Amino acid sequence: MCDISALIQRWQSGDERAGEALYNHHREPIFRLAYGLLGDAADAEEVAQDALAYALNRIGQYDTARSSFSTWLHTITVSRCRDRQRRRRLPWLSLTAWLQQGGDARDPAPNPEAQAIRLETRSLVWNAIQALSPPLREAILLRYWAEHTFQEIAAITGCPVPTAQSRVRLAFQKLRAAIAPTALEDLGEEQVR
Amino acid sequence: MSNHPSDTELVNYAHHALADALRETMDDHLTACPRCQAALMDHQAIQQRIQHGLQADLGTAHPSPQMTFAALAPRLKRSRRVTPRGEQSRRFFSGATMLATLAALVVVLAALFGAISRPSGSASPAMIPQPPSVAMGAVLTASIAVADNEQLRLMSYDLSAAQLAPGAILTITLYWQTQRNLVGDYTVFIHLLDTAGRLMASHDAPPAEGTRPTRGWRIGEPITDSHTLVLPNTLTAGDYRLSVGLYDPGSGARLGDGVLLDRSITIAP
Numbered sequence A: 001m002c003d004i005s006a007l008i009q010r011w012q013s014g015d016e017r018a019g020e021a022l023y024n025h026h027r028e029p030i031f032r033l034a035y036g037l038l039g040d041a042a043d044a045e046e047v048a049q050d051a052l053a054y055a056l057n058r059i060g061q062y063d064t065a066r067s068s069f070s071t072w073l074h075t076i077t078v079s080r081c082r083d084r085q086r087r088r089r090l091p092w093l094s095l096t097a098w099l100q101q102g103g104d105a106r107d108p109a110p111n112p113e114a115q116a117i118r119l120e121t122r123s124l125v126w127n128a129i130q131a132l133s134p135p136l137r138e139a140i141l142l143r144y145w146a147e148h149t150f151q152e153i154a155a156i157t158g159c160p161v162p163t164a165q166s167r168v169r170l171a172f173q174k175l176r177a178a179i180a181p182t183a184l185e186d187l188g189e190e191q192v193r
Numbered sequence B: 001m002s003n004h005p006s007d008t009e010l011v012n013y014a015h016h017a018l019a020d021a022l023r024e025t026m027d028d029h030l031t032a033c034p035r036c037q038a039a040l041m042d043h044q045a046i047q048q049r050i051q052h053g054l055q056a057d058l059g060t061a062h063p064s065p066q067m068t069f070a071a072l073a074p075r076l077k078r079s080r081r082v083t084p085r086g087e088q089s090r091r092f093f094s095g096a097t098m099l100a101t102l103a104a105l106v107v108v109l110a111a112l113f114g115a116i117s118r119p120s121g122s123a124s125p126a127m128i129p130q131p132p133s134v135a136m137g138a139v140l141t142a143s144i145a146v147a148d149n150e151q152l153r154l155m156s157y158d159l160s161a162a163q164l165a166p167g168a169i170l171t172i173t174l175y176w177q178t179q180r181n182l183v184g185d186y187t188v189f190i191h192l193l194d195t196a197g198r199l200m201a202s203h204d205a206p207p208a209e210g211t212r213p214t215r216g217w218r219i220g221e222p223i224t225d226s227h228t229l230v231l232p233n234t235l236t237a238g239d240y241r242l243s244v245g246l247y248d249p250g251s252g253a254r255l256g257d258g259v260l261l262d263r264s265i266t267i268a269p
Helices: A004-011 A016-038 A040-058 A069-088 A097-099 A110-122 A124-132 A134-145 A150-157 A161-179 A179-187 B007-014 B021-031 B036-058 B067-078 B086-117
Strands: B140-143 B153-157 B168-178 B187-193 B201-207 B223-230 B239-246 B261-267
Touching: A004 A016, A004 A069, A004 B223, A016 A040, A016 A069, A016 A134, A016 B067, A016 B168, A016 B223, A040 A069, A040 B067, A069 A134, A069 A150, A097 B261, A124 A134, A124 B036, A134 A150, A134 B036, A150 A161, A161 B007, A179 B007, B007 B021, B007 B036, B007 B239, B021 B036, B153 B239, B168 B187, B168 B239, B187 B223, B201 B223
Parallel strands: none
Antiparallel strands: B140 B153, B153 B168, B168 B223, B187 B201, B187 B239, B239 B261
């Protein structure tokens, strides 16, 4: 029994409670995906509301044969996050630059107190992910957080499957360099053909 | 495979991103090469670390209380459920609105006529059935602690309502916690049973719609897991049981004592 399908049908037929149930069911997961992609809770909340409003208003465009409802929502959310990044030109730091700075994610407008709190409350993994380029961040979050297949990641991000695979691999290799720099040394040069 | 695989190949292998033929070759090599086995384990350890890091940061992130459906509702009323046949839909809704207005007028007139023609002194029946007292948003919280072999606990739960109408939607939020690393990915079941124990409605899904598989739960980490159960329109009024538990989707075997939560639910028309 697929309750989401039933909720969608009921929402389409005008049942407000079904819309609310759909919203409540996806509210936190969509917020979290947006938060991971944007790195800012306030932005993530706005984007999540936009994405959920879009999905509920255009529920007729959702095609159950093409993807799960979550995958469709993730596609909308990723698109909205890209819009937000373009519009606000959110600063993101390349991993190379971050590592050159000693591994500290520096705020371009540093507030020492805020930065200290942020660094205390954020894991090394989180900071390293936020330092990835947006396409790599999308790929790694969709794979590791949302647990999508490569086919789904390709569909969500609008790229070929091999590109989705490459992005996940590149993101992993960059994260590995950031969170376990000795791992590469342990592998040894002869490991690489 | 005479040479060791490259780092790229190993990473792709760890991510299940190799073609079948290359994967089989890699399987053979890994079977005989302790060094590559160790490298693969390193990769897998880093994968786990990334997953745990994400769960620690994202899994504990919550939107503000201002992010609600009520806040979104005004944005849904103007361009609601626009489909490729939007124009047609708008015409339909416009016609439907007119029909609803006419129907309401007929009901009011009929009620007035009934009231006038009813003999004085007779009992005054309710002319229009009152809506059931479905309290979406009312929260009932209870704490229980049922442990299974893996020390998994359903710490508490929230129900959107304890009394619902047929066709209503029940939202149940489960709060889990594990005391040990779990080896399996389990599925949550939510069953609505009648007094004879017959299944009337059910919802089976991995926790948090698959975003928080049990194998990734960290010891002591609170896991919030929401589910919705759509009640059939055909339910008759009466008392029902709501049963919640976990099972192994591979074997179908339920964990622990089978049912971690068993409570009554009233269906009232």
